[in-house]
Amino acid sequence: MNHNPQSLSLNLNKKEQTPLYRQAYQELRRMILHGELPPGFRLPSTRLLAHRERVSRNTIIQAYDQLQAEGFVTGRLGAGTYVAEGIAIPPADSPSSTFDPALSAWGRRVLGHAPGSRHGRSRLEIDFGFGRSFSHIFPYDVWRRLLARYLSTDDIMLSRYGSVAGFNPLRQAVAGYLARQRGVRCAPEQVVIISGAQQALDILARLLLAPGDEVLVETPGYKDAFTLFEVNGAALVPLSVDDDGFPVEKIPPECRARLVFITPSHQFPRGGTLSLPRRLTLLEWAKTRDSLIIEDDYDSELRYDGHPLAALQGLDESGHVIYLGTFSKVLFPALRLGYIVLPPPLLTPFISAKGLVDRGAPTLTQAAVADFLAEGHFERHLRHLRKAYGERHQALVEALESYLPGRVHFSSVPAGLHVMLYLHPSCVEKEVVRQAAASGVGVYPGVPFHLQQPAPPSILLGFSGLSAEQITEGIKRLATVIPAI
Amino acid sequence: MNHNPQSLSLNLNKKEQTPLYRQAYQELRRMILHGELPPGFRLPSTRLLAHRERVSRNTIIQAYDQLQAEGFVTGRLGAGTYVAEGIAIPPADSPSSTFDPALSAWGRRVLGHAPGSRHGRSRLEIDFGFGRSFSHIFPYDVWRRLLARYLSTDDIMLSRYGSVAGFNPLRQAVAGYLARQRGVRCAPEQVVIISGAQQALDILARLLLAPGDEVLVETPGYKDAFTLFEVNGAALVPLSVDDDGFPVEKIPPECRARLVFITPSHQFPRGGTLSLPRRLTLLEWAKTRDSLIIEDDYDSELRYDGHPLAALQGLDESGHVIYLGTFSKVLFPALRLGYIVLPPPLLTPFISAKGLVDRGAPTLTQAAVADFLAEGHFERHLRHLRKAYGERHQALVEALESYLPGRVHFSSVPAGLHVMLYLHPSCVEKEVVRQAAASGVGVYPGVPFHLQQPAPPSILLGFSGLSAEQITEGIKRLATVIPAI
Structure with missing residues (x-):
């Protein structure tokens, strides 16, 4: 740069959001670090520089103060201000x-x-994306009221770190709900609040698996669980x-799996x-092999024909x-x-690990959810959701039967938020997904969920973010791109 | 048990919260699983059992339906209901x-x-606990208004999984704030929203460290960071x-540390x-050694004398x-x-890892914080906090100078939410903590923060949850238990 210090100019811009003293400080700092103002160089007096830059003297005084506080310059006001020794950044190699x-x-x-980037998806007119919820059903008024209850000035709840294992009233409400609705047998102390299944699986994999340990999994299955076990060094046995x-x-007789990951209520x-x-x-197999079963009960509340089946956990003694x-x-x-229910010997290890990697879920949200459960809003909301x-779900099944009769297979159990559609073996899954997208319909490839090779051609349809009319229209369009066999 | 099936009795309790059909189902299920009702056993007719138990027939029909749905019994209503084959739980060994x-x-x-259990702490009258905030200062009205803004029925924001890297307007607001206030140089894409420093350190340790890799740390220092690096297999160089x-x-010339973890703004x-x-x-050392520096700027906003110093990150080129x-x-x-600012090459690895172990922070909270920053509430709130x-802080320093003159040492930098008090080497730290507690004052041992052996006797005083009067009274009492040298 070979900047001449005598002609020091700061290029201040009065229209910028950054205060002028800050701009002056930043520019001088840059010049010092890059050696444009050498060590020992005497800066102009604040009066002179302010005059030259047409700013108030106070602006330059503030900039010099900040430079001095950070060690870029030394000296006192009046006695001259000098660039400090030995603080230039060596020139970068390139x-x-x-x-x-x-x-x-x-x-x-x-x-x-x-995962690769997901370009172009947002444009799809009818998107059978998985994991959406239908926002119009949610009781926003109740939720807002519950949150506001805890947002008062005299509440100390927000001002401390929450309990790592979760907000106690929520743990109690979950234990009660699980006993009533899911046949889970546990004390509230066995319930730990988590950010989601992935956090729990990551912690469990780290707590329980040595490199190379086997994990029994379902195929098709929950692909993020596959990834979590694999990155943590496990060998999957699908x-x-x-x-x-x-x-x-x-299960192969020689299998030594330390963990089994399954979705018993709704595969x-x-x-x-x-x-x-x-x-x-x-259960008997796990008992004789000293293995643990992880039961992922991700959507068991959502059964549309009578009562959901009780959890596997309730059978475990x-x-x-x-x-x-x-x-x-x-x-x-x-x-x-989310929540996890742990056998007592795993409580201390799990809570210690969670405390280390993530201090706990936000207390405010937990308090609101606890009341949502305890005051009956949750079970009422579930009825609306179902x-x-x-x-x-019925609209989807009817549309599949009308527009694709005999051309696809799927589980008829009325449950959950999605349907996995198995195509004729001669179908090319990728082509179906691509052509559906071209007609404005988003469907999702089944390959990533399958560990068997080759995976049977299949697509995943999430229906929870669409109306019945959209579902019917979407399947009608989908039928045009699935070859009739 | 040798239960006689003919005298089947369900012990239903009409006063319990659990519905009667549920109680009947649970009791029958238990008897079947424990072999009290053997495989092939014919259950009494619903009419007979209802009569015996003095409940409505519908109650028993519902219980039988659930048992049949779950596979515990077979048969059709009217044709007899039988316990299914091969479903008893083998008796437990003990x-x-x-x-x-x-x-x-x-x-x-x-x-x-x-950490061990923290019994008895809640009883302390004056608790110098660290990490509390003074709840009366928080602008609850603003916060409530911002949250409510996003709790309307037509907002789809809540109904989808948020972005793993964070809510984009919040990333932008953080990048702007850090540039203005902290001298951090980054694009919004380099900002990732996290649940806290521990989550970030855990992910970084896993991404960057092989077993046995060295990590340079400060002593005394942030003990949870020590633990995170150690459990992930690192060798600490303090x-x-x-x-x-x-x-x-x-830094030892032979040191091969891949990471340096420091708190430059306020150690x-x-x-x-x-x-x-x-x-x-x-910076030069890190550059020649291919090391990374983690700058934990945990409380730099809280300087009580003029502007906080700019971040180390801003010097890094x-x-x-x-x-x-x-x-x-x-x-x-x-x-x-919290938030992390990453050099571009680490963005994809970090976001991929975070997406795997924790899908992302709650969107609602992020949206509210984004507006809190963008609309100037944050910087106003900071002024109140300071x-x-x-x-x-001043009350604490004055009390220390009045009641413990020359008997303790501490940093006089007016900053942060705590003061680390170094005692005379002859003091027994544990005794001071114990005796302070006995007089109703909670102070915290310095040992866990020190890696040097033996650690100099010290105690940690957090002052952010106490009033000036409580602070003065607390130090007055503390002075009575610290021996005059």
């Missing part, structure tokens, strides 16, 4: 040399599993599910329910089942609250 | 045999670092800080600020500094929101 740090083995595995869920009798994403004999056989549930599907996804989603 | 799963090496390290912060010139917990020459030397900040100290701890906490 102007654009940005350090690219090496990643750990874990980091490389995570990157290897990173078994293909059928209409009765996870085929326990096909994700295929559909179907784990039969009672299989439940009991699996020896502490071999870990139970996972979430509020994301039944309240709203962006809430980021009605609304049940109608949409 | 009645209280709860499985105690083995933990991984990571799990054992976490347990080894788990350097004792002085009044100018981390002694960069004492935690000792106090003091990293001098400019040390900042520049450290080659992507060697990761910047961490939090809203816990300046809004409220239970909010659980005034309130500055007064409390």
Whole structure:
């Protein structure tokens, strides 16, 4: 640059949002760091510089003060201000040399599993995206009232870190709800509030798995769980599910899995329910092998024909089942609250680990959800949801039967927020997804959910964010791009 | 048990909250699982059982329906209902045999670092606990209004999963705030919203460290960071800080640290600020060694004498500094929101990892904080905080000088929410904490923050949850238990 210090000019811009003293400070700091103002250089007096820059003297005094507080200049007002010694940044080797740090083995595995970018999706007219909720059903007035209850000035609840295991009234409300509605047997102390299933699976994998340990999983299954187990060094042992869920009798005799991850109430994403004999056989298997079963009960509240089936956890008498549930599907996804029910020996390890990696969920939200449950709003909301989603599920099934008769297979169990559609083996899944998108319909490839190779062609349809009319129209359009066999 | 099926009695309790059909279902289920009702056993007709139990027939029909749906019984109404085959739980080896799963090496390290229980603390009349905020200062009315803005029925924001990297308007607002107030140089895309520093440190340790890798840390320092690095397999290299912060010139020449974790703006917990020459030397060191510096700027907003010093990140020209900040100290701890500014090459790995272990922070809270920043409430709130906490800091310093003159040492920098008090080397720290508690004053041992052995006797005083009067009274009482040398 070879800047001449005598002609020091700060290029101040009075129209900028940044205060003028701040601009002066930043510019002088830059010049010092880049050696344009050398060590020992005497800065112009504040009066002179203010005059030259046409700003108030106070502006320059403030800038000099800040430079002095940070050690860029020395000296006192009046006695001259000098650039400090030994603080220039050595010139960079190349102007654009940005350090690219090496990643750990874990980091490389995570990157290897990173999803590609999802360009163009937002334009789709009818999007069968999974995991949306139908926002019009949510009782916003109740929710707002419950939040406001805890936003008063005399409440100390917000001013301290919450309990790592969760807000106690919420833990109690969840334990009561699970006992009544899901047949889960637990004390409130066994309930820990989490941000979601992924946080829980990550902590469990780290607490329980050594590198190379086997984990039994369903295929198709929950792909983020696959990734979590894999990046944490586990070896997946997948078994293909059928209409009765996870085929326990096909567990290889030599299998040494320390964990089994399953979705017994409503197999994700295929559909179907784990039969009672299989439940009991699996519990017995876990008991003789010292294995733990993780039961992901992600959407069991959403059954549209009578009562949901009780949880596997309620059959366990020896502490071999870990139970996972979430509020994301039944309240709203962006809430980021779930819960885990742990056998007592795992409580201290889990809570210690969670305290270390994430101090706990926001107290305010937990307090509002606790009241939402305790005051009966939750079970009332569930009734509304079941009605609304049940109608949409029926619209979807009817549309599939009308427009694609005999051309696709799917589980007929009226439950959940999605349907996994199996196409004829000759179909090219990617082509169906692409052509559907071209006609304004978003459907999602089944491949990532399958561990078997080759995966049977299939697509995932989430229906919870669409109206019955949109669903019918979407399937009508989809039928035009699925080849008639 | 040798229960006689013919005298089947369900012990229904009409006063319980659980519906009667549910009680009947649960009791029958229990009897079937425990073999009291053997496979093939014919249940009494619904009419007969209802009569015997003095409940409506519909109650028993519902119970049988649920048992049949779950596979415990077979048969049709009218044709007889039979206990299904092969579903009894084998008798437990011992009645209280709860499985105690083995933990991984990571799990054992976490347990080894788990804090002991904190019994009896809540009784303390004057508690110098760290990390509290003074709830009366928080603008609850503004906050309530901002939250309510996003709780309208036509807003789809709540009904989808948020972006893993954070709510975009909040990332923009944070980038702008950091540029104006902290001299941080970054694009909004480099800002990722996190639940707190611990989540960020856990992810960074996993992304960047191989087992045995060295991490340079300050002592005394942030103990949860020590634990996070250690449980993730790192070897800590601690350097004792002085009044100018981390002694960069004492880094051992053979040190191969991949990470440096420091608190340059306000050394935690000792106090003091990293001098400019040390900042520049450290940056140069990191550059020649391909190391990364994690700058934890946990409370830099809270300076009570003029402007806070600019962040180290702003001096970095080659992507060697990761910047961490939090809203816990300046809004409220239970909010659980912080932010990290990453060099561009680390963005994809970090966001991928975060997406895997925790899908992202709650959108509603992020939207409210974004507006809180963008509409100027935050900087106004900071001015109030600085005034309130500055007064409390001054009260603490004055009380220490009045009641403990020459008997303790502490950093005089007016900043932060705590003071670390160094006692005379002959003092027994544990005794001071115990005796203070006995006189109703909560102070916290300094040992866990120190990695040097033996640690100099010290106690931590958080002042942010107390009034000036409580602070004065607390120090007066503390003076009676600290021996005059």
